Each structure stands twice: as C-alpha cells, then as structure tokens.
Amino acid sequence: MATIQRNMSLTGDASNYLNPFQKIGTVIGLGGLAIIVFSLFTDFENKALWLTVALVALTGGILLFAKGSYSDRLEGIKNHGVWFKSVSSRGFWGWVAGVTLTGFYIILYFYEGLLGASPDSNTGIIALFDPLSKFLSGNPASQWFVYGTLYTIAILAFGIKFIWKYRHNRYEQLRTISVMFFQTAFAFLIPELMARLNSDDFSLPYNDLKNMWPLNYYAFDGWRIDQFINAETIGIVFLVFAILSVFVISPFLTYKYGKRWYCSWVCGCGGLAETAGDAFRQLSDKSMTAWKVERWVIHSVLVFSVVMTTAVISTYLGYESKGYWLTKDVFLIGVAVFLGLLFAIIWFFKRDELKKDARYGAIGYLVIVLALISIHYFSDTANSEIFIFKSSDLRSFYAFLIGAVFSGVIGTGFYPIFGSRVWCRMGCPMAGILGLQQRLFSKFRITTNGGQCISCGNCSTYCEMGIDVRAYAQKGENIVRASCVGCGICSAVCPRGVLKLENGPLEGRIDANQVLLGNDVDLLDLVNKN
Secondary structure (H helix, E strand, O other): OOOOOOOOOOOOOOOOOOOHHHHHHHHHHHHHHHHHHHOOOOOOOOHHHHHHHHHHHHHHHHHHHHHHHHOOOOOOOOOOOHHHOHHHOOOHHHHHHHHHHHHHHHHHHHOHHHHOOOOOOOOHHHHHOHHHHHHHOOOOOOHHHHHHHHHHHHHHHHHHHHHHHOOOOHHHHHHHHHHHHHHHHHHHHHHHHHHHHOOOOOOOOOOOOOOOOOOOOOOOOHHHHHHHHHOHHHHHHHHHHHHHHHHHHHHHHHHHHOOHHHHOOOOHHHHHHHHOOHHHHHHOOOOHHHHHHHHHHHHHHHHHHHHHHHHHHHHHHHHHOOOOOOOHHHHHHHHHHHHHHHHHHHHHHHHHHHOOHHHHHHHHHHHHHHHHHHHHHHEEOOOOEEOOEEHHHHHHHHHHHHHHHHHHHHOOOOHHHHOOOHHHHHOOHHHHHHHHHHHHHOOEEEEEOHHHOOOOOHHHHOOOOOOOHHHHHHHOOOEOOOOOOOOOHHHHOOOOOOEEEEEOOOOOOOOOOOOOOOOOOOHHHHHHHO
C-alpha cells in the first residue's frame, strides 16, 4: 500500500539516505559487478555459473533499487530530488561515475587486451563471457560481445525501472518495451544466432536489421557488399532491405510519426539513453550557445558521413564495375544530381519555413559537391586511394572519431556530465537526417495549450535534447524542432496536461496561432506581428 506523501512540492522529498530495498539492491548489484571485475585476476573454474550469478545479481540489484525508489510512491509527477543527489547533479559521485564509465569505454575500444581478449585463448573478463557466447553463436566471446551483453542487461533492467517510474504514462511504457525488445532481439540475440548458420561454404554477415546507414557507417563498404553478395539469396535480401530502409522505409515512417519512430522506439543508442541515462536527462545544456554548436556539429558529421560513404563506394565501383553501366563517374554524377534536385525541391516548396537555414543547407551541399569533384580528380581507383589516403584509412578514421570516441567514449561515458543524449544531439548522422525530414516534411508535432501553463519549468528541465519547451508552451506554439526525438517526457512530467504529442496535417504545423500568456506579452504587438 502506498504511503501518504504530505509534501506537495514538485521536487518531492529529497532523501539523504537509502531505504532497506535500495541498500540491499546496491549491495547485490555491486556484488555482481565485483564478480566481473574479479575475473580479471582469477580464472573461475565454472565460468557459466559465475557469469550467471554476476548477471542475475546486476539485474536483481537494479530492480531492487528501483522497487525501493518507486514502490511506495503514488503514480504521478515527482522529480525525486535529482538536483539534491550528487550522482545526478554533477556532484562528486557524478564525476566519479563519468570518469569510471569513460575509462571503461576507452579500455573497451582501444585496449581490449586489458580485458583478456586474445586471438588464441581469452582470459579475464572476456573469458568469463565465453560460455554465453558459445551457447548463442558457437564462437568465443570478444570485447564487443561483452559490451553487447552488458548493454542489453542495462536496457532491460533500467527499462523496468523506467516503466515503474513512469507507470502513470502509457506512452512511456509502450516505447520502453519497444526499445527493450529491439535491443534484445534485433541487436543482440538474432545476430548472434545468425552466426550459427555459417560454415566453410556459407557465410552470413553479422547484421542488425535496425542499424541502418548512416548510423551504420560501413553499411555500403566494399567488403560488406561482398559479404551480402556471397551469402546469395538471403544476403541480397538483406542488401535490398538496407537500401529500402534508407530511401523508402525510414522517410515514410518519419513523415508519419517523426523521428521518434527510430530515436525513441527502436534505436539502441536512444534506448540506453532513455533507460540507463534517465537519471541524467536534466543535465542537457539548454543554452543558445549549445543549440548553435549542436546545429553546426551534427550537420558537419552528416556531411562528412555522406562524403565518406560516397568516396568508399566510388573506389569500389571504379575497381569492380568495368563493363557495367554503373561506373565511378556515373555514380558520382548521380549523387551530385540527386542531392542537387533534392535541395532545389526542398528550397522551392519549403523556402518560407527554411529561412536562414537554407544558407546552411547550401553550404553543406556546396561542400559535398566540391568533395565529389575532388574525389573524381584526385582518387586512385586502382589502389582505392582518395587524395593520398586509402579509402579504408579514411573510413577507419571516421569509425575512430565518430563511431568510437564520440558515440562511445563521450556520448555514453559522459552521461553524468553532459546528459544522456549528447551523442544524439551533437554527433549522430542518423539523427541529423531524420531531423531534417521531421522539421520539413513530418506530420509530427507537440501541441501546447498555453492557457494552462503554470511555468513550472518541468518540461524544459527534463528535455534531454536541450529544448526550452516552456518557451513554446507559454506562447501556445507548436513544438516542431529537428532535434526533438519525441520521447514524450515533457508531456509526462507536465502537471497540467499542457503538452500533447500528435500527428496531423502539415498545414499550419509550424506557424501555429499563439495564445496570450503572462503579463509581459503585449497583445496588440503580438496580433500585429502575426
């Protein structure tokens, strides 16, 4: 039975102590983590048993802590004292958590030998995960299998915690169940089980069906295309699905539902941010400077991704497609024409909505075209070289800078410092493409009832994408932002029901009528401006 809460403030009681369930959960969870760390220094005889104990303890500890946090609280809006806790307010324990996570990611990506990874026989932590890896795929574990396992456990356990916390909101429950399912099935179990189909005569490429280009930056590399072709029928099906995902499936779903269909319902990066990173969502920078940096950085990454993918495919085509109509030159010209037509169509039909953003789009298009011309004149097809660099080296540089350092080390390791969506805001090229589609062609918007807003600021505080939601709500203006991932937390934490996620007609979507709010608004001036 829920206890009576006499504190009526939105912040709730900021407890300075852990209740019994939280204490037991902490001890059990740390015990599971200790087993994994201790495997670095000893060779467990029954690795399957110890691994099972460790993973069950980690999961059980998180669930017990969640029970202690939310089981005796009534459903509804509470901030649970996040700004009074060191770990969730950039305090001492927040920095300890950030440094620890960052250190783990650095070792995982660049010094896997310290974890026991070996081409001959694994030791340490990697060896502890061998039984599970062999059970699923038939192969010894790697650092990426360890990462995938812990990643999935985190999304599942913290996902249940998230559902418990937001049990008053059906939308949050459904989308959390969705990311838990897609991570467990499509990102973890299915690819591992696919490896069991491989033999000396047949090789099916490791494939996460939901991980599409440009987030999957190597999706159309030459070696990857060879894998699909060599896998014959099923490989061709995967290749066609990958192409359709980029040009048909993704644009259609974004038009219907906004980028939330992927970023908040399917994507593993978003899934971890929403579940394990929920305690840090309030740390996102809401300043105008952060917004300007975000726009330049994420679109620069997107341009770089397009150029690198085009360059790699062009060298592959130039080497392999002699005697076929699709040569390197045809491909480069086709890309330039396609992007030119796309930009022209967007500018013609959306010029009133683009405004000064058209200038940024023109700059990005100019950079891509100049890069394509340079690729044409300065690439060595025979040696797969672009300028003086091998295409594989350029792709490795992109994988190191964007795929490892940005998305892994900084994007996830710095949850307790920068908030849970710094990668999605600043570096994810997939979010960049979906954001452009959402801003210009999607039916999705967050509608606001400004007359009900009490300016509590909950919505802005808990927006993990750094959007000042309250500013829109105070004016009764629809929220249509390229960066919005449609997580719906702003609506879930609003005590007045001001915000609502909707899909509607495109007409009047951005230039919605504003509602007079507050004493500092001049009604006549507002009417004249509109």
